[in-house]
Amino acid sequence: MPVPWSVFRQMRKSPPSKAEAVPRHLRLSEEERRAVADHIAAVGADGRRYEYTPEDQDAAFDTLEELRVHVPGFSLRDVNSKLSIQYSTHSSINTTRKNASGDPETVWRWTRIYQCACSINNESGFRPSKKRLVGWKKAGCMCWIRVVSTHESGSVKDSCLLAIDEISGILTHAESCTAESTMDLPPRIPLHPELRDFALDLVRRHIPLTQIQIECRTFSRSRWQDAVDNVNHRYILTSQDSTSLYRSYRRENGMMQRTRPEDNLDKWFRTENPMPPIPALTEALIHYQPHVPGENDRFMLLLSTPQQREMAWKFGHKRQLIMERHLWCMLRTPSSVHPPRHR
Numbered sequence: 209m210p211v212p213w214s215v216f217r218q219m220r221k222s223p224p225s226k227a228e229a230v231p232r233h234l235r236l237s238e239e240e241r242r243a244v245a246d247h248i249a250a251v252g253a254d255g256r257r258y259e260y261t262p263e264d265q266d267a268a269f270d271t272l273e274e275l276r277v278h279v280p281g282f283s284l285r286d287v288n289s290k291l292s293i294q295y296s297t298h299s300s301i302n303t304t305r306k307n308a309s310g311d312p313e314t315v316w317r318w319t320r321i322y323q324c325a326c327s328i329n330n331e332s333g334f335r336p337s338k339k340r341l342v343g344w345k346k347a348g349c350m351c352w353i354r355v356v357s358t359h360e361s362g363s364v365k366d367s368c369l370l371a372i373d374e375i376s377g378i379l380t381h382a383e384s385c386t387a388e389s390t391m392d393l394p395p396r397i398p399l400h401p402e403l404r405d406f407a408l409d410l411v412r413r414h415i416p417l418t419q420i421q422i423e424c425r426t427f428s429r430s431r432w433q434d435a436v437d438n439v440n441h442r443y444i445l446t447s448q449d450s451t452s453l454y455r456s457y458r459r460e461n462g463m464m465q466r467t468r469p470e471d472n473l474d475k476w477f478r479t480e481n482p483m484p485p486i487p488a489l490t491e492a493l494i495h496y497q498p499h500v501p502g503e504n505d506r507f508m509l510l511l512s513t514p515q516q517r518e519m520a521w522k523f524g525h526k527r528q529l530i531m532e533r534h535l536w537c538m539l540r541t542p543s544s545v546h547p548p549r550h551r
């Protein structure tokens with residue numbers, strides 16, 4: 209790996225270690241969290257910080273390899289790995305070195321928290337579930353790892369790894385965990401990023417799903433022949449992928465998946481400070497009446513694009529229009545306290 213050491217020496221020191229605290233992002237019950245905290249209080253946390261010297265960095269990369277920790281942008285995750293990232297965050301840091309424009313050169317510091325699958329409590333965390341969907345069974349392991357690293361970019365896709373700043377946590381697995389060598393469920397193999405980008409581009413172009421599947425199959429054969437997957441990625445599109453692709457597309461267009469539909473609609477069409485995903489929605493709005501409990505019993509939204517209005521005047525004014533069909537559209541009734549908007 210080409211390592212620009214001259215850059216490292218000009219960067220500020222890595223942040224102070226927080227290894228003594230149990231990260232709140234770990235999926236543990238309160239009892240398990242207390243046990244991990246007690247363990248750290250009794251024997252201390254493992255790990256260390258690394259200087260920007262060839263010796264220290266070599267040691268850091270050896271440790272990552274030994275622990276089988278993948279760092280996105282540098283190494284791929286083996287689908288059989290027990291370690292999964294529960295939390296990641298990053299921020300930019302200006303170095304004293306100047307780029308060609310004379311501005312400070314920026315690097316990015318990433319912090320990631322990994323947790324051993326044999327310690328994951330599926331009823332805890334951001335998306336708790338009664339059913340254990342984790343491939344590995346619980347084995348009383350306490351292993352979790354914090355990796356702080358410095359990268360060229362804040363984007364995972366091209367975030368060339370420059371240096372490892374810290375590896376800490378509880379770095380050893382319990383004996384009962386090490387004894388577990390077979391997964392209960394088949395591993396989840398992520399779609400190859402190139403194939404995902406290709407498919408997402410087709411979604412953006414509003415290509416029908418069946419056509420997307422055909423084109424992805426052709427793309428996959430041209431790149432990987434008849435291979436289905438490897439230990440890192442899958443080359444075949446599944447029905448779950450289409451859900452994920454359309455979710456990504458909606459997110460790109462400002463449709464927040466964790467926001468209720470009525471809240472999204474109100475954000476786009478409210479009178480004060482409307483924030484539509486595309487300006488064309490505002491241009492097309494001719495009437496918006498949110499449902500306000502106690503004031504009215506209906507939500508109403510009338511949209512007509514400038515082209516539709518032009519066509520309506522051209523073909524409909526003082527003439528008879530025969531419609532091919534009519535559509536009923538069932539929508540959830542949005543609640544809002546904002547006053548109706550008329551045009």
Ligand SMILES: [Zn+2]
Nearest residue numbers: 324349381385
């Ligand atoms: Zn473990």
